[in-house]
Amino acid sequence: MEQHSKSTKKKVVAVVGGGLVGALNACYFAKRGFEVEVFESREDIRHAKVVKGRSINLALSHRGRQALKHVGMEETIVSKGIPMNARMIHSVSGKWSEIPYGKKGQYILSVDRANLNKELLTAAEKYPNTKLNFDYKLLDWSGDTGAMTFARPDGSKEHITVDLIVGCDGAFSAIRKQFLRRSRFNFSQTYIPHGYLELTMPPNNGEFAMKPNYLHIWPRNTFMMIALPNLDKTFTCTLFMPFEDFEKITTGDEVIEFFQKYFTDAIPLIGVDALQRDFFRLPAQAMVSVKCSPYHIDDKCVLMGDAAHAVVPFYGQGMNAGFEDCLVLNEVMDQFNEDFSAVLPEYSRVRVPDDHAIADLAMYNYVEMRAHVNSKWFLFRKRVDTILHTLMPKTIIPLYTMVTFTRTRYHDAVKRWHWQDKVINQGLLGCATAAILGGSYLVIKYPPDMSNVTLEKMWSRVLALKTF
Structure with a gap:
C-alpha cells in the first residue's frame, strides 16, 4: 500500500471498521472530497460464504433514514425493508393486541443487517477517492502522528500515516484501547x-x-x-x-x-x-452497554458508532444513533469548515450527552417491552399521551415519537419527557381527585349501598372515564 503523508493535497481519512457506521462514514468523507481508506479486520462480507457477527434484526427509523438520505441511500434501503406500524402483543393465553408506534402513517422498518452492510460498502466503493481494505487487523496507531500499523493474513505488516483516524470498530474497539491510556478519559461498560x-x-x-x-x-x-x-x-x-x-x-x-x-x-x-x-x-x-467521553484525541482521532456508545437493542436506536453520528459530524464539519482541531472537540461536546441519554433509554425500554406493556396503567397512559399529542401536537410529544420519528436531540427528548410526565400525572391526579370529590358529594346527597365497593374498584371506575 502506498505511504501517505501530510504533503498529500487532499487530507487522508482512515475509517477503521467496515461495518454499518464505518461504511456510511466512508460515504460521508468521500462525498466531501477526502481520500478515504476503510480498514476491516474481517473478509469482505459481500463475498463471504458465512457472515460472522451479530444478526439481531435492525429497526430503521427517522434518524437513520435522514443519515442515509444525505448520501442518496435512503430509497435503496427503504425499498428492501418491511414497514412495522405497531407492536403486536401476544398474551400468555394467545390473545393478540396492537399498540401503534405513532400517528397513522408512522412506522419503523425491519431491515436485514448483512444486506444493509453490503449495500453501504458498495456505495462507498463507488466513490473514486475511496479504497476498501479487508483482512487488515489494527496492531497500533499514534494519536500524535496519525501513523497506523496493520497485520495481514500472510503475517506481514503494513504502515500508513493519515490525517484523521475514525474509529468505527464496534463495542470492543481496538481504537478505543488507546484512549484508555490517556488521562481524563471516562469509560464504563455494563x-x-x-x-x-x-x-x-x-x-x-x-x-x-x-x-x-x-x-x-x-x-x-x-x-x-x-x-x-x-x-x-x-x-x-x-x-x-x-x-x-x-x-x-x-x-x-x-x-x-x-x-x-x-x-x-x-x-x-x-x-x-x-x-x-x-x-x-x-x-x-x-449484551453490553458502553459509555465513554470524550470521543476524540486532539485533531487526529474520533470514535463513532458502537466504539463510542454501544447500547442494548431495546429501543431500536443502536444503528440509528450510529448513523446519526455521521450526520452530526458532517454538520459540525460544515460549521467549522473541516478544521479537525475545532470539529472534533465540538463533536464530542454535542454528541456525548445524547449518546449517553439513548444508552439509558435503551435500558429503560427493556423493562417497558417485557413488563409495562402488560400493565393497564401503561396502556391507559399511552392512550392519554396519544390524545394529548393529537390535541396539542407541539406541546405534548410522546417520548417514543421524539426518539423514533424526529431528530430531537436524545438528551433534550429525555428532559422534555420528564417534564411532560410530571405535568400529565399532576393533571390526571387533579381530574381523579375532582371525580372522587364529585362522587363524594353525590354519595353524601344520595347515599348508595357502598358495602361491596373497594377503593381499588373506585379507582378503576375513575380510570375508565372517557374524559381522558
Missing part, C-alpha cells in the same frame, strides 16, 4: 444479566406465518421474545432472558415445556423439531 438467543419462524405455505407489518412481542415480565419480519417471508425471533433461566433449560423436552408455558402460540409456527434443535445451536449471547 453487561446486563440477560442474554439473547435467535430462532427462525419459517413461512407458512409460502406466506408469513403471522401478520408481517408488526414487531411482535411476547412480554413475560422478567423476559420476552420478539419477532421481526424478513423479505424471505420468515420471522427472526429473539428470546431475551436472564442467563440463569437459559441455563435451567438443558434438554429438548424442557425447551418445549418452557414454550408451552410461555409462548404456546409460537410452537406450531416455529416447529417442535426446529425449536429443539435451534435452541441449543448457539449459547445465549451477552
Whole structure:
C-alpha cells in the first residue's frame, strides 16, 4: 500500500471498521472530497460464504433514514425493508393486541443487517477517492502522528500515516484501547444479566406465518421474545432472558415445556423439531452497554458508532444513533469548515450527552417491552399521551415519537419527557381527585349501598372515564 503523508493535497481519512457506521462514514468523507481508506479486520462480507457477527434484526427509523438520505441511500434501503406500524402483543393465553408506534402513517422498518452492510460498502466503493481494505487487523496507531500499523493474513505488516483516524470498530474497539491510556478519559461498560438467543419462524405455505407489518412481542415480565419480519417471508425471533433461566433449560423436552408455558402460540409456527434443535445451536449471547467521553484525541482521532456508545437493542436506536453520528459530524464539519482541531472537540461536546441519554433509554425500554406493556396503567397512559399529542401536537410529544420519528436531540427528548410526565400525572391526579370529590358529594346527597365497593374498584371506575 502506498505511504501517505501530510504533503498529500487532499487530507487522508482512515475509517477503521467496515461495518454499518464505518461504511456510511466512508460515504460521508468521500462525498466531501477526502481520500478515504476503510480498514476491516474481517473478509469482505459481500463475498463471504458465512457472515460472522451479530444478526439481531435492525429497526430503521427517522434518524437513520435522514443519515442515509444525505448520501442518496435512503430509497435503496427503504425499498428492501418491511414497514412495522405497531407492536403486536401476544398474551400468555394467545390473545393478540396492537399498540401503534405513532400517528397513522408512522412506522419503523425491519431491515436485514448483512444486506444493509453490503449495500453501504458498495456505495462507498463507488466513490473514486475511496479504497476498501479487508483482512487488515489494527496492531497500533499514534494519536500524535496519525501513523497506523496493520497485520495481514500472510503475517506481514503494513504502515500508513493519515490525517484523521475514525474509529468505527464496534463495542470492543481496538481504537478505543488507546484512549484508555490517556488521562481524563471516562469509560464504563455494563453487561446486563440477560442474554439473547435467535430462532427462525419459517413461512407458512409460502406466506408469513403471522401478520408481517408488526414487531411482535411476547412480554413475560422478567423476559420476552420478539419477532421481526424478513423479505424471505420468515420471522427472526429473539428470546431475551436472564442467563440463569437459559441455563435451567438443558434438554429438548424442557425447551418445549418452557414454550408451552410461555409462548404456546409460537410452537406450531416455529416447529417442535426446529425449536429443539435451534435452541441449543448457539449459547445465549451477552449484551453490553458502553459509555465513554470524550470521543476524540486532539485533531487526529474520533470514535463513532458502537466504539463510542454501544447500547442494548431495546429501543431500536443502536444503528440509528450510529448513523446519526455521521450526520452530526458532517454538520459540525460544515460549521467549522473541516478544521479537525475545532470539529472534533465540538463533536464530542454535542454528541456525548445524547449518546449517553439513548444508552439509558435503551435500558429503560427493556423493562417497558417485557413488563409495562402488560400493565393497564401503561396502556391507559399511552392512550392519554396519544390524545394529548393529537390535541396539542407541539406541546405534548410522546417520548417514543421524539426518539423514533424526529431528530430531537436524545438528551433534550429525555428532559422534555420528564417534564411532560410530571405535568400529565399532576393533571390526571387533579381530574381523579375532582371525580372522587364529585362522587363524594353525590354519595353524601344520595347515599348508595357502598358495602361491596373497594377503593381499588373506585379507582378503576375513575380510570375508565372517557374524559381522558
